[in-house]
Amino acid sequence: MLVTGKSLLEHAQAHNYAVGAFNVNNMEIVQAIIEAAEELNAPVILQASQGGIKYAGIEYIASLGLLAAKNAKVPVALHLDHGTDFDEVIKCIRHGFSSVMIDGSRFALEENIEFSKKIVEIAHAVGVSVEAELGKIGGTEDHITVSDADATFTDPAEAKYFVEKTGVDSLAIAVGTAHGVYKGEPKLDFDRIEEIRNTIDVPLVLHGSSGVPYDALRKAVSLGICKINIDTDVRASFAKAVKEHLNLHPEEIDPRKILGPARELMKETVKEKIRVFGSDGKSWL
Ligand code: G3H
Ligand code: ZN
Numbered sequence: 001m002l003v004t005g006k007s008l009l010e011h012a013q014a015h016n017y018a019v020g021a022f023n024v025n026n027m028e029i030v031q032a033i034i035e036a037a038e039e040l041n042a043p044v045i046l047q048a049s050q051g052g053i054k055y056a057g058i059e060y061i062a063s064l065g066l067l068a069a070k071n072a073k074v075p076v077a078l079h080l081d082h083g084t085d086f087d088e089v090i091k092c093i094r095h096g097f098s099s100v101m102i103d104g105s106r107f108a109l110e111e112n113i114e115f116s117k118k119i120v121e122i123a124h125a126v127g128v129s130v131e132a133e134l135g136k137i138g139g140t141e142d143h144i145t146v147s148d149a150d151a152t153f154t155d156p157a158e159a160k161y162f163v164e165k166t167g168v169d170s171l172a173i174a175v176g177t178a179h180g181v182y183k184g185e186p187k188l189d190f191d192r193i194e195e196i197r198n199t200i201d202v203p204l205v206l207h208g209s210s211g212v213p214y215d216a217l218r219k220a221v222s223l224g225i226c227k228i229n230i231d232t233d234v235r236a237s238f239a240k241a242v243k244e245h246l247n248l249h250p251e252e253i254d255p256r257k258i259l260g261p262a263r264e265l266m267k268e269t270v271k272e273k274i275r276v277f278g279s280d281g282k283s284w285l
Pocket of ligand 2: 082141229
């Protein structure tokens with residue numbers, strides 16, 4: 001069933017777990033995520049980045065995501081990930097996304113507030129939820145690259161001011177994670193998560209969660225993280241399965257035989273994450 005991002009995150013917050021938000025670019029990834037969520041009876045978020053939308057086309061991504069969500073036996077939100085462009089965000093709202101992320105993290109505080117607030121007014125008028133980002137998450141996610149030197153942690157007092165001014169439904173915070181593959185082991189600032197949690201009420205979102213040790217993710221959830229974003233680890237499973245299959249069967253030309261095992265491995269990866277986030281068995285349908 002298609003639901004808003006807000007309803008998913010409020011349920012997660014009330015029941016002390018995090019919803020997995022997995023990036024999608026094509027049919028096999030969408031199916032892997034939905035099958036994993038249904039098998040574990042878990043609410044889930046399908047999210048597409050602007051890069052994913054550019055690759056597949058908005059009509060395809062929206063149609064795939066909405067079809068999957070509407071037919072799913074679990075609650076599913078279709079979410080825009082890292083919307084940096086006003087027109088792109090509006091396009092997603094028009095195509096039926098039930099949630100959008102407005103990423104104004106490249107701006108100074110007041111500009112980020114202005115940018116995010118504008119989207120909140122429009123999205124809320126049509127029942128779409130809004131996630132915003134405060135602080136700068138390092139690494140590369142599609143078209144956004146933030147160097148280690150530019151990455152800045154979220155300030156709790158600023159987060160309070162930002163949420164009050166914008167009216168966003170959830171907040172992505174920078175607390176030590178980074179997008180893409182980690183060079184060393186990421187160190188999360190748990191005290192900061194706790195302080196932000198004690199300062200603001202809206203559900204908190206953790207980006208750059210691939211490659212983060214599971215104990216750290218579990219602790220982050222126990223401290224108030226309600227949505228966990230995963231892209232890189234699913235990509236890695238996709239590539240691993242395709243490579244393995246083609247190494248074993250170099251003559252293979254049937255896309256179904258190449259992509260089928262990739263869909264299976266991605267599903268297993270998504271299931272593993274769902275269990276770590278504690279969202280298994282949390283569907284209310
Ligand atoms: O917005 C998407 C996620 O933050 C992706 O993070 O590169 O660690 O999978 P990841
Ligand atoms: Zn992200």
